[in-house]
Amino acid sequence: MKAVITGETDELIGINLRDNGGAEHIIDIRKSDGQITAHNQDGYPDKAAERTHSEGEHVGHARKYAQYYIAQETDYDTIPWDLNADRFADVRQALQALSTDDIDHFFGDLLEQSLSHYRDDPDVDVGETTRPHELPAEMIGSDNAVRYKQEIYLDDTGAIESVSGIGIEYYVARGDRTTTWHGDSPDRDPDASLDVVPAPLIDPVSFRDYLDYNLRCQIRDCYLMRGMEPPEQYRVLGHGQYRFTGKYENFDLYPPYHDFQADIPGYSHEFRPDLPITWAELRGMTDPTQSGSLYDQIKSTLFSR
Template identity: 30%
Template sequence: MDAIITGESERIGLSVIDNNDVEHLIEMDEEGRVKYHEQEGYPDDPAERTIAGNEHVNRARRFAKYWVYRERGYETLEWRHNPNRITAAAMAIAPLTAEAAAEYLGDFTQQFDHIHGDAEPAVSVPDEIQPADAVYQKDIYVGFEDQALGSLVGDLLGNDDVMAALGRVIDPTTARPDDAAFSAALAEITGKDPADVPNLSDGCLLEAVSGLHVHWDDAAGQYHTQWGEQPEIERDPHARIEIFEFDPDSIVELKCQIARHLLCQVRDCYLGMGIAPPEPFRLLGAGHHGAGTRYEHYDFYDRYHDPTAEISTWYEEYTPENAYDTSLAEIKS
């Protein structure tokens, strides 16, 4: 994938070259709404394209939105598919103590204990589905301003101690680290004295979380969502957890699996654009529910959602230089 911005007035124009060497001419507004898309490599009617052809077109649009976000700082990415926002949510959850994890994530534990035992449910599910068949979701609100995310995430990804600590958090075979590496990195990035940096394990990076949402598909294949309670915050969340039930050994195990799940969502953001994720996000496991459906049913994707899969490509050969450097953008407020 490659892109150049060809013009900017009321719309931002781009030329995108996809992984099939097809050029796409795309125009969008500052909120990422595509106003024009021309290409000659695939039929104009989506119904006449192959599944692969449709995905090449969709990737070109996703990559174009990311490139405008990267180069100009406009909020062209939908929040659930913004890798910086999701990374910030994972960084906020990873250091939590058991007590803090229970405060923010305990309704998952209660719901799963209901499915596997005799606990009262945290949320009722519709009669038409079994509780074990639903996808359980929760929105995460991080206390960083959006304007700081690009620089912050870039600094965190470049900090070896932070990435090593994050790797230990999501690896069930290693000892769980404390939040020292995260706090030290945050102190360095913000220029504060380490003594003045709040304890990340208490959840100081988390502003709020929603209640549990229940997401399912019916016999006709139609998706439905029963929405949980939302905090009184007038902005979009940074990420949405979306997991099937499982039987964690403890609240700490649940937290670690959720952190890994969010990092897999970051992986899906990049793969959905046709480029490789940064090295720390080349993980296997369930991320975005929709991406997992594509990996399961589209034979041109590897099974990235399957922890036991053998992966043939991470699309490194299609990834532009400095593709991950969103700090280049002059963030518009």
């Protein structure tokens, strides 16, 4: 991507950029909220329905990059909150500073909701775990298709001030998902929103690390969705924001970044939770000559209280 600011009025700022496909875009953005008020380009059909997936993504990249570029070059806050990698990085730092009691205070219900999916799994010691919110009756498909959301709000010092209730995202028809929210949230944009699938993590610190890794993947998504290669520390594999997973699965423009087993040069799966034993001890428990998977060899240690 290459861009240049071409001018501004009291309300708008103009930008000219060339996307990764070589097409030129002329975009006007409102300074106050980052909304795009005009967009002309010379490389793709004007009607979105007539564009290929890749052409549509190039147009989307140009719009998001324009918002990002203006925010970088001026004092205007033009990046949507849900694509703001800097905010997500601040939330990651706040997460990493939490004590065990703080993790339980802010994310205890989310941990319980996640673990409730393993109540019938004899290999996961869920203890007295209950399900804070029952899954919606209109949900179709298996429990494994559910995702959970929780918004995070920082205070002026960069610490976590509050969180929203839990959002349950599920299928109501083939290809049609919706989200039901429980609880209240502050009347302002969050600084980040977690977007996770249930995981058999019992220890609060390990669960916190799981949430932190989701945000790390979301930061990767922020860069990819504006046509940029992420910085090295964010070239990671795994689920970020679910809304981009379908693109990674189905669009030729993208490798499957959501797949932690994918072979993408320069990218790796780096989720390493804080475990109740050391990595040296964990390696000592495994024996590649034994029958059964490595998971079978270590699950009693990782998933027991």
